[in-house]
């Protein structure tokens with residue numbers, strides 16, 4: 001057993017000696033540095049829309065809203081108007097806020113509705129979308145430019161098309177081939193002659209252009225009680241879905257206080273429930289603060305072991321306690337330093353703790369594959385971290401007929417089998433059971449790290465439950481290991497989610513000795529191909545510049561000036 005207090009004292013002394021409490025300042029070899037603002041996102045045309053808004057005098061929130069609408073056109077796997085997400089906003093010197101626009105269960109939903117029908121696609125798995133209300137709320141509270149001006153660039157991309165890159169072409173070809181049960185999907189996203197998309201070709205979305213124009217001209221109410229609402233409800237009726245006019249009219253996005261933690265002197269801001277991201281991230285960081293991570297290399301087995309043990313413990317609490325705060329009481333102790341000290345003391349440095357020893361009665365289910373994160377900062381230092389999703393890649397595959405946009409399959413994120421738990425991945429705990437109007441638990445973790453009110457790092461990722469661990473890795477790489485941002489983003493990633501009791505490691509082949517050492521400690525190590533897609537910004541306090549790193553695991557682009 002370790003004695004974390006001793007570690008902690010040693011860590012504090014070493015940290016002071018090493019100047020860790022000073023803002024991180026390190027050279028950037030490869031990432032681009034911009035003076036006036038930058039948007040870094042999965043799609044080049046999406047990021048460029050945000051940049052154009054910044055150049056026109058819009059602030060980071062205007063740019064984020066414009067980018068979010070643009071990605072609904074240029075990155076249809078996850079960019080959306082038919083899904084939901086979380087936006088963290090950090091005004092310069094001011095109080096950070098979260099715009100929460102998570103989907104809700106329709107009024108007709110009930111606890112056991114998926115017990116005998118657990119299809120991941122189609123109309124019954126759609127949650128009430130939150131994106132349009134969320135973007136409108138962010139814009140209303142923080143935006144500078146007129147609403148229409150931030151929505152119109154997306155209309156143009158849908159109307160006139162945009163050029164597919166290698167990644168988007170391959171993604172569309174794959175999904176169209178697998179979606180024969182969804183003819184409207186194939187009509188909208190396939191080629192009219194049935195051939196395959198090639199990079200360099202143009203995808204045009206005239207129905208979506210019409211919808212976005214209505215939103216630009218009439219505002220968000222068109223989606224929730226106007227003509228678009230009518231189209232959604234007609235689609236639901238035609239396909240046996242549950243969403244009604246009342247569900248749409250009653251949907252509200254919310255302003256929430258972020259979860260705030262302090263990690264080695266840096267402020268961490270990330271979303272509160274209904275995302276698990278903020279609580280789990282801060283809990284893991286608090287545990288790790290009890291150890292002097294930087295005294296050993298980043299990829300030493302000892303480091304990975306400590307990170308995996310922190311992950312295992314925090315994800316166990318995620319399953320036990322977290323859900324929509326309007327329906328379930330969230331305990332206060334999860335993000336306290338004293339609780340983290342107790343958990344740190346329970347870590348054996350010489351042996352992996354079997355996950356089953358932490359709680360014998362609860363197990364986790366798997367989540368989907370596509371979400372997208374982008375980061376924005378403007379010349380005044382206003383920063384935005386936005387993650388939003390349709391849950392799976394291309395969501396439910398239901399395209400609202402005549403309206404050209406995809407609906408989510410976010411109901412997948414509820415615990416869909418009450419009381420049924422097994423080690424393979426079903427969870428039946430109460431906090432995240434389905435109820436009418438309830439928000440399903442998320443792992444989305446758009447995160448802003450700051451010091452003395454000034455932004456240091458903006459990050460976040462897709463990846464279902466791996467999201468929180470991807471963010472943890474980036475934060476540790478930057479704060480503990482002082483890696484240049486591009487390296488911090490590129491470094492191999494690690495994931496443990498309590499159950500299944502295994503440690504997933506990117507680039508495991510190249511780290512054979514480390515893997516062997518982890519196995520000797522009692523970990524089951526599973527090689528992972530790719531984890532996440534963390535488009536991030538680091539503020540260089542020495543130059544005042546904004547360093548942007550587009551994660552290269554998918555395709556990514558930093559558009560700045």
Ligand code: DON
Nearest residue numbers: 368369370371442443463464
């Ligand atoms: O909200 C969530 O946590 C999930 N619906 C996110 C799904 C996801 O990230 C899939 N991505 N790659």
